[in-house]
Amino acid sequence: MFAATQQVYRVTKPKGYQHVKVFTEELPKHLEKHEVLVKINAVTLNYRDIAVANGTYPAPTIDQVIPGSDAAGKIVKVGSQVKDFKVGDRVVNLFDPTNIYGPKMAVDSSHGSSIQGVLSQYKVFSDHEILKLPSDSHLTDAEAAALVCAGCTAWNCLFGSAERFIAGQTVLFLGTGGVSITGLILAKAAGAVTIITSSSDDKLKYVKEKYGVDHCVNYHTHPDWEKEVIKATNGEGVDFVVENGGSGTIAKSLASVKQGGTISLVGFLSQATEIPDITILTMVKGATIRGIQVGSKQLFEELLRFVHAKKLRMPIEFEYGFSEEQVHSAYKRLESQTLAGKIVINVD
Numbered sequence: 001m002f003a004a005t006q007q008v009y010r011v012t013k014p015k016g017y018q019h020v021k022v023f024t025e026e027l028p029k030h031l032e033k034h035e036v037l038v039k040i041n042a043v044t045l046n047y048r049d050i051a052v053a054n055g056t057y058p059a060p061t062i063d064q065v066i067p068g069s070d071a072a073g074k075i076v077k078v079g080s081q082v083k084d085f086k087v088g089d090r091v092v093n094l095f096d097p098t099n100i101y102g103p104k105m106a107v108d109s110s111h112g113s114s115i116q117g118v119l120s121q122y123k124v125f126s127d128h129e130i131l132k133l134p135s136d137s138h139l140t141d142a143e144a145a146a147l148v149c150a151g152c153t154a155w156n157c158l159f160g161s162a163e164r165f166i167a168g169q170t171v172l173f174l175g176t177g178g179v180s181i182t183g184l185i186l187a188k189a190a191g192a193v194t195i196i197t198s199s200s201d202d203k204l205k206y207v208k209e210k211y212g213v214d215h216c217v218n219y220h221t222h223p224d225w226e227k228e229v230i231k232a233t234n235g236e237g238v239d240f241v242v243e244n245g246g247s248g249t250i251a252k253s254l255a256s257v258k259q260g261g262t263i264s265l266v267g268f269l270s271q272a273t274e275i276p277d278i279t280i281l282t283m284v285k286g287a288t289i290r291g292i293q294v295g296s297k298q299l300f301e302e303l304l305r306f307v308h309a310k311k312l313r314m315p316i317e318f319e320y321g322f323s324e325e326q327v328h329s330a331y332k333r334l335e336s337q338t339l340a341g342k343i344v345i346n347v348d
């Protein structure tokens with residue numbers, strides 16, 4: 001049995017994580033035919049959760065939003081017409097329940113910004129917006145949750161377009177955040193030569209030792225880091241760039257990519273000091289630039305199969321509890337950018 005009330009976090013005002021507060025709220029008494037009630041066990045955080053808390057997220061966000069896009073948990077109740085799930089199944093949610101297959105058509109609909117998120121003890125989902133983990137899954141709840149946003153995004157960068165990654169190709173990751181490290185693990189398992197950039201030699205050393213990245217470039221000590229990337233690839237450039245930096249790094253990413261290579265626009269961590277001439281740079285490289293919005297349900301299913309088949313472990317670096325103090329510590333750690341990987345909040 002479960003309680004009639006639950007604890008739920010809300011962004012009470014978008015002026016910093018200190019305003020992410022816990023509330024006691026009623027659990028729904030009734031499930032619609034195709035709904036399930038999930039006891040959430042783990043929520044992983046992403047850079048966007050800081051942006052939502054700070055009011056800087058560049059997409060619609062509802063007032064008093066429940067933050068968080070990534071949850072893993074167990075089904076505790078199912079609606080009368082739910083066929084594919086049963087009580088006890090371990091599940092993860094989709095980042096965007098409207099993104100099922102193919103090019104995204106719907107307006108933005110993502111948990112923790114334009115629709116209510118997952119930082120709560122329980123959540124009602126429609127049965128189309130969750131995926132089941134295999135009964136013999138090796139993943140912890142934290143690792144499974146980490147796949148929802150960072151994992152699916154990285155998978156989309158490699159396998160989401162016609163220019164799909166082929167074993168032996170080279171992939172460049174900008175920074176050592178959640179998308180990069182999760183992507184690095186996936187890319188290596190798929191047979192990539194990998195290059196990562198960072199502001200910190202300590203982080204690079206850590207990533208080399210722990211994840212076996214092939215080449216490291218410090219973008220502070222090498223402001224012209226694209227030249228180091230070109231050197232590392234014997235003058236050719238990389239096949240894929242996972243572009244987390246945004247307007248401040250795109251010109252250098254275009255300089256780093258090989259003729260005909262692919263750049264996936266993922267992040268907005270940096271600002272350009274002057275606007276680069278993207279049109280000419282893209283044209284002369286014959287490059288493909290793709291905008292990424294995490295990924296579809298179909299891509300997420302592929303990712304879960306791959307991770308299960310390869311028994312991959314996900315990069316959970318710091319674990320926190322569900323009290324307000326612990327949740328604020330988790331946000332503080334995320335904002336400090338002093339980790340190479342993911343942060344999880346374990347939900348009581």
Ligand SMILES: NC(=O)c1ccc[n+]([C@@H]2O[C@H](COP(=O)([O-])OP(=O)(O)OC[C@H]3O[C@@H](n4cnc5c(N)ncnc54)[C@H](OP(=O)(O)O)[C@@H]3O)[C@@H](O)[C@H]2O)c1
Nearest residue numbers: 047175176177178179198199266267268270292293294337
């Ligand atoms: N479009 C999408 O679908 C999608 C999905 C997920 C994430 N995102 C976006 O992608 C970006 C990364 O997200 P995340 O969750 O992985 O972030 P994260 O875990 O918070 O990681 C941030 C890391 O990025 C690195 N970084 C900071 N400024 C940088 C810069 N100017 N150039 C290169 N690296 C820089 C830092 O690592 P170092 O100290 O090692 O440099 C920092 O630790 C964010 O902008 C996020 O909003 C977009």
